[in-house]
Amino acid sequence: MTSEQVCVGPAPSSVSSDLDEAVHRCLVAGFEGTTAFPDTLKRLVDRGLGGVILFTRNVRDAEQVRQLTDALRAIRPDLMVGIDNEGGGIGHLVGAGAPEVPGSYALGVADDPALTARCADALAGHLATLGITASFAPVADLQQQPRNPIVRTRSFGAEPALAARHLRAWITATEARGIASCAKHFPGHGGTETDSHYGLAVDPRPQDELLADLEPFRAAVAAGVPMLMSAHVVYPALDANRPATLSRRILGDLLRHEIGFDGVLVSDALEMKAISDGYGEAAGARIALAAGADQVIVAVPDLEVTLGCRDALLDAVESGRLSDERVWEAAGRVRRLAERYADPAGPVAGWDAGAGLEAARRAVRSRAVPRPVRGAHVVDLFPPPHPALNWGGEDLLTELRPFDPTAGGAAVSGEPADPGALIDCILRMSAAMPLVVATCDAALHPWQARFRDALLARRPDATRVDTGLPEGGDLFSYGRGRVNLRAVAEVLAGV
Template identity: 40%
Template sequence: MPADRSLDRLANAALLVPFESTTAPRWILDGLAGGIAGVCLFHNNIDLSGGPDALVALNRALSSAAAAPLIALDEEGGDVTRIGQAAGSDYPGNAALGAIDDTALTRDVHAALGAELRGLGFTLDLAPSVDVNTEDDNPTIGTRSFGSDAALVARHAAAAVRGLQDSGIAATAKHFPGHGATSQDSHVDLPVVDASAELLRSRELLPFRAAVQAGARAVLTAHITLPGLGVTGPATLSSTVLVDLLRGELGFEGTVISDALDMAGVSGGIGIPEAAVRSLAAGCDLLCLGRFCYAEEVAAVRDAITAAVRDGRLPGERLEEAAERTAALRAWTADRPAPGRPSASGLDGARRAVGVDGVLPSPSELADPVVVELDVPTGIAVGEVPWGIAPWFPGTERLDAAAADPERVLAAAEGRPLVAVVRDAHRHPEVRRFVAALCRRRPDAVVVEMGLPVWRPECRAHVRSYGAARVNGLSVAELLGGAVRTPVR
């Protein structure tokens, strides 16, 4: 058994931790010096209101605290963005890229994203999502997926991995072995993927196999259960999934990262420290603790890991193996060339993704429209990020579909064009009812869907953007003749 001090350091080497502020607290700098593998930044750590300098300085301070610590974030582009929190992302998101189905573009967009992240001082991106989104009512994946066809998702998974890593950012294929066939959110529940082993291999695993073959440096687990594989608890805690399937069958040799351990799908009922121990025992190498596990909680996780080694519940050799894999990941990130310059491929991709069903009115017919956006709660993974076309259409009104009166909107739009903007209307009956009421009286209305275009109302034109990032909104605004300008980030 390793000595106590070295055991603490080995436990630290398995930790990817958050912190409280936009500057590096002392406990983080000391922890990195004491062997903590790295940090994961969230919205509360990133302030780009005055430009990138503050974030660059923060990441420089973190990186100087140890030899090549991992500086990570969950930046998918599209709807899940950290660097685009203030105004939305400059990258269109996976659903838009899958709708275009140009793998060269997908690689270029992710290379541009990677170059921006490297320029800001990041080394590890907990992306791309390579889940096959086969469940329309999926509350947590949706537009984060390249699509519902496994072969399409596989080829774009490989392109995204290569693009990020072309720019020196370690890519993380997620959420293994596939979160796309779920109708529950693992932040609050333990979702079930009810599929046979044969279907899982031909559908869910295909993109992960492609990502592994493309050289993905990391794979992130899913807090889901898979009875078809004989798994009754979370995949994150299953050696059948992480060792037999991911390492044995898919041949993955990189770093296995847990999805956030503060999510109820893995730690509900057992707590984060116990989930950490079981994750390591199952085959995770690096533990993403979540957003609010600060100094005290990190110490509790480390203590639980070292106690499990001393008690024989967690073999010391497993902890050493995890540390070796994480050290190899850190060495890879340290050995990357200087980043290139981000390109404008994100906006190009968003423009190419926009499609129209029906007949779009001419710019003169759309002059001075009444624009309403129907608001619904966002998923936990997305958070509060601006969306819609209001920046290009002054006077746009954001409504709560469950409480709004369609008669009031119809009265305001009398004699003027009417545009209704929705997001995943197929998942929200109150939105569908509201939009249907508008379209019955105004069949000339234009409806813009900024989520998945599953539901098509009876209207003159149905515009689909396959995402709600800033560039998706700008692309729709260009199409509708809005006062196009670039909002200040």
């Protein structure tokens, strides 16, 4: 049987058409296409699909994205269209002219909630022009574990009160644009040493240490955030048996009853290894919904995976393993969300296009900066882009050259095949020039630390730049978004 036949086939005999629609509302699907989309997706939307999630693969330019979202809503007007839109290089709308903002960590360093609100307003205003109505942002995780591989500069910081005030500013500004924000990843992904994209993450801290991580989420709920996203993380102090996405104790007892959140709770993507390897996407969908999630995301464009999750939910309803009441509750929340946000904005007022660069500059200059080094040889070391997160190809030298055309150097993404030969070449080329050595989270990527230290041993006069979390450098960007690097470039060039 083909996916087309599965998709258009009738609901199980004991599942009414209304309940079938309710089940479909509990799904968010990724797909391929920029100007057209698969017939399977059309039929899923027609049967009640709750939402779609866009990625770089769906984006060519702003006009194309608006035509795509209009075409999707022509099938079903209450379809929610969402996208990851955190700023700081974490987003998928570079091709559509996304406003440049520095990312959450730099906003936390600048620590001006009004400025954070201006950045969030710019991002949300841009979404409104594109017909995108849900932003899977902001990140509410606290950056607690130095070796955490996935949160880092996506977080506002490690302090609960700081994160809380910036979350409130972000959520309020996004709401004012008629866009649904989504605080993530409940109850916090910042205390792990594993990226849940690649494996099951565990936060081993005792319950009293986890309380701080809950505070930003409490603040987000108090600010009226309409959506939360769960973490694929096991917290033995809260539930030793299941990751939060699949835990009734965490989603039900803690989030719904203790914290009092009654908005839409959406899972992180089910194809992430933390779920797919241990449970499978289909079983993950069923368990997550039974545990208290309202929607589950299948971000991969293979709609067979989405259909498998849909069928698992329908089978669970028919067999009684998933109660009708739980599905009606979840679908009801999704309907209320759609009633509030799914209708895309009409004419959209402009936003402050300079807010992001202002924020990046304030973060970079929040502490003493080194003297300018015009005509420098720049070595920019950074890991290859994370496959699940968009990256626009930004590098420090590209941002520096408009201010200092005499600058030279290279961007090094990933460990070179012959580090020694490259280091010798760099030292020869930079012998009569100032040297700038930039690293991005070298503590997580030992090749960067080795490369940097070998250069510094022979050029102790070099200027050190940290483009991830601060690691003892002379100058910090607090992220690798274009405006982060531009603000550092201005300091290096003395402009």
